[in-house]
Amino acid sequence: MKAQDTAQKWTSSVNSVTIGATSADGGTRGKTVAIGGAKCAPWLAYEGDLGRRPAVAIEIWDHVQDGWPEELAKHYGDVMNDPAAWATRAAGFGADLICLRLMGAHPDGANRSPKEAAAAVKAVLEAADLPLIVLGCGVNEKDNDVLPACTQAAAGENCLFGTALEKNYRTLVAACLADGHKLIAESPLDINIAKQVNILAHDVGYPLENIVIYPTTASLGYGLEYVYSIMERGRLAGLGGDPLLRQPVMCDVGIEAWRTKEANASEQTLPGYGPADKRGPLWETLTATNHLMAGAELIVVRHPETVKNTQAAIDVLCG
Amino acid sequence: MYIIGERLNGMFMNVRAAIEQRDRQVIHDLVKAQLDGGANALDLNVGPAAGNAAENMIWLVETAREATDASLWIDTPKWSVVQEVIPRTPGKKAINSTKADEEALEKYIGLAAGHGAGVIALTIDKAGVPNDAEKRIELGALILTKAMEGGLPIEDLYIDPIILPVNVAPAQPKNVLEAVRQLATFSDPPPHLVIGLSNLSQKCSNNHLINRTFLAMAMAAGLDSAILDPCDVELVNTAITTELLLGKAIYCDGFLEAYRLQSRG
Numbered sequence: 409m410k411a412q413d414t415a416q417k418w419t420s421s422v423n424s425v426t427i428g429a430t431s432a433d434g435g436t437r438g439k440t441v442a443i444g445g446a447k448c449a450p451w452l453a454y455e456g457d458l459g460r461r462p463a464v465a466i467e468i469w470d471h472v473q474d475g476w477p478e479e480l481a482k483h484y485g486d487v488m489n490d491p492a493a494w495a496t497r498a499a500g501f502g503a504d505l506i507c508l509r510l511m512g513a514h515p516d517g518a519n520r521s522p523k524e525a526a527a528a529v530k531a532v533l534e535a536a537d538l539p540l541i542v543l544g545c546g547v548n549e550k551d552n553d554v555l556p557a558c559t560q561a562a563a564g565e566n567c568l569f570g571t572a573l574e575k576n577y578r579t580l581v582a583a584c585l586a587d588g589h590k591l592i593a594e595s596p597l598d599i600n601i602a603k604q605v606n607i608l609a610h611d612v613g614y615p616l617e618n619i620v621i622y623p624t625t626a627s628l629g630y631g632l633e634y635v636y637s638i639m640e641r642g643r644l645a646g647l648g649g650d651p652l653l654r655q656p657v658m659c660d661v662g663i664e665a666w667r668t669k670e671a672n673a674s675e676q677t678l679p680g681y682g683p684a685d686k687r688g689p690l691w692e693t694l695t696a697t698n699h700l701m702a703g704a705e706l707i708v709v710r711h712p713e714t715v716k717n718t719q720a721a722i723d724v725l726c727g
Numbered sequence: 728m729y730i731i732g733e734r735l736n737g738m739f740m741n742v743r744a745a746i747e748q749r750d751r752q753v754i755h756d757l758v759k760a761q762l763d764g765g766a767n768a769l770d771l772n773v774g775p776a777a778g779n780a781a782e783n784m785i786w787l788v789e790t791a792r793e794a795t796d797a798s799l800w801i802d803t804p805k806w807s808v809v810q811e812v813i814p815r816t817p818g819k820k821a822i823n824s825t826k827a828d829e830e831a832l833e834k835y836i837g838l839a840a841g842h843g844a845g846v847i848a849l850t851i852d853k854a855g856v857p858n859d860a861e862k863r864i865e866l867g868a869l870i871l872t873k874a875m876e877g878g879l880p881i882e883d884l885y886i887d888p889i890i891l892p893v894n895v896a897p898a899q900p901k902n903v904l905e906a907v908r909q910l911a912t913f914s915d916p917p918p919h920l921v922i923g924l925s926n927l928s929q930k931c932s933n934n935h936l937i938n939r940t941f942l943a944m945a946m947a948a949g950l951d952s953a954i955l956d957p958c959d960v961e962l963v964n965t966a967i968t969t970e971l972l973l974g975k976a977i978y979c980d981g982f983l984e985a986y987r988l989q990s991r992g
Contacts, residue, residue: 603979645977651989653977
């Protein structure tokens with residue numbers, strides 16, 4: 409018996425977004441990274457073009473107040489307060505981009521000034537020539553002070569800046585427009601708000617085709633299934649032609665995976681869970697690959713081993 | 728919802744005057760206003776304008792085409808006009824309309840298939856507009872069969888089950904709903920189902936309210952397109968909201984704007 413053809417016909421495709429600018433485009437990156445472009449549901453190549461290869465970004469911070477889990481500190485401990493040195497090291501692990509999270513600006517931490525944050529962005533751009541993602545510290549008022557200084561410091565580099573929120577988007581959107589950067593639009597696991605943030609950004613003049621959706625990420629074991637279903641709904645609507653859901657998707661895997669006890673607890677704390685040096689990267693890798701299966705185009709991770717594993721998984725998926 | 732704008736019709740005094748005086752600006756403005764309102768296609772009807780109907784229509788087609796790539800629906804009861812105008816209409820187009828008798832269907836479908844045009848077929852035969860749902864369905868089946876025989880792609884076929892003014896024919900809205908419901912199950916994908924909405928409320932008070940209420944009901948039954956006034960904001964909002972409630976769009980607070988963004992492409 410002939411199997412029924414289940415391929416869907418899609419009328420639309422995922423937008424392509426390019427991050428980074430080489431000297432040809434007025435920047436100083438060694439290369440650019442383009443994501444998106446799929447004309448099929450995630451990895452269903454029989455429906456249409458898979459689009460561009462998903463990209464892996466490696467996360468660094470401008471300043472670490474309370475340390476990172478030991479398994480990560482093993483690799484970065486000596487450079488954790490030198491973003492340039494950290495960027496140089498991270499760039500050697502095989503990621504496509506660097507993701508700088510400006511946690512040093514956090515009011516409960518070092519509470520660094522916009523000027524200091526901008527200097528960190530500059531230092532990272534000078535130390536490594538990979539395209540750059542810059543994330544705020546997550547406190548709206550502070551990010552609104554800090555991020556415009558950073559977009560300006562990185563003008564011409566076509567970075568990806570985040571995040572624009574439903575209740576806090578105007579400052580970052582205006583800064584990205586003025587300094588020519590791509591924009592991350594964040595929504596709290598809510599497809600309705602994912603659309604709404606995009607329409608708000610559009611209303612103040614930001615091009616929809618320069619947006620990357622960050623639908624919120626969950627670690628393996630901590631609600632990943634729900635993220636999957638939200639990403640799936642959004643992608644199917646985007647492929648069906650919804651211009652507010654055609655954007656490629658970023659997943660912030662490292663911060664979520666390394667929050668979990670499964671990834672970061674020592675063998676003394678969790679006897680029977682297996683060796684910590686394998687367990688953490690594995691937990692992060694599985695979180696990353698699951699989000700790839702859901703259609704993520706851009707994955708942010710922390711551990712060098714995860715970068716390697718995720719790239720290997722992408723190699724397999726892309727055939 | 729596929730919206731066909733009804734405003735480029737010689738029954739409107741300003742359009743009639745524009746056709747007679749060859750005033751392109753009036754036409755361009757009406758094209759833009761309708762597209763901005765949410766129209767996906769534009770119905771063109773020269774109405775009672777003085778002069779040669781075919782020449783008037785060709786001028787109207789050319790003038791509208793200067794302002795849009797949207798599908799132009801050539802709305803005339805005269806076969807001779809259709810025959811002359813369709814080959815001279817560049818881009819996307821449809822014939823509005825043919826009745827459901829075999830000879831006419833073959834003629835219109837043949838012309839449309841030959842020019843990549845859509846066809847609107849009315850569920851009217853020599854006996855006139857049916858009084859019930861059953862006859863509408865029967866004629867719909869005939870239309871569908873003839874379209875398949877004539878090689879017309881199903882996506883180019885629009886069946887119009889004919890809505891009459893509710894003040895004159897009070898039982899007909901219900902019959903149309905039933906016909907739409909059944910015709911929507913005739914094939915997969917189904918033929919497009921269209922109505923000329925404004926006819927429902929001719930010479931009625933509260934005509935806008937009547938139109939938008941019925942539009943929501945008909946869409947729920949399976950109607951996927953309508954000839955209507957896209958400049959009636961509340962009417963288009965009703966269509967957008969109905970699609971949302973039918974699960975055809977994902978909600979966001981700005982869902983009205985989101986739809987318009989999408990329909991503008």
